[in-house]
Amino acid sequence: MDQLSHESSCHHESGHGYLDHKDEYLRRLKRIEGQARGLQRMVDEEQYCIDILTQVSAMTKALESVALAMLEEHLSHCVVRAARAGGEEADTKIKEASEAIARLVRS
Secondary structure (H helix, E strand, O other): OOHHHHHHOOEEOOEEHHHHHHHHHHHHHHHHHHHHHHHHHHHHOOOOHHHHHHHHHHHHHHHHHHHHHHHHHHHHHHHHHHHHHOHHHHHHHHHHHHHHHHHHHHO
């Protein structure tokens, strides 16, 4: 499956499934970006390692939260649509979702 048909199979009326919540995702990612800058500042200022690790943990949880929300969007839009269509597209979307879940579990 080429990239264009792969991408178009994950669109609905307003685009990718997550676009209905795009502003929320961007807000969360900007907050995570701020956390990353804060971590850099903490290291630069030679702050206590446990305090830095606490912030790393908070940032990791925030990223996991975004990833799980994005996965739920993918499952409820792209995978459901492909499953309804059946055939190779359904197999591909289910395989992609399984691989994404495996990557999240390993991380």
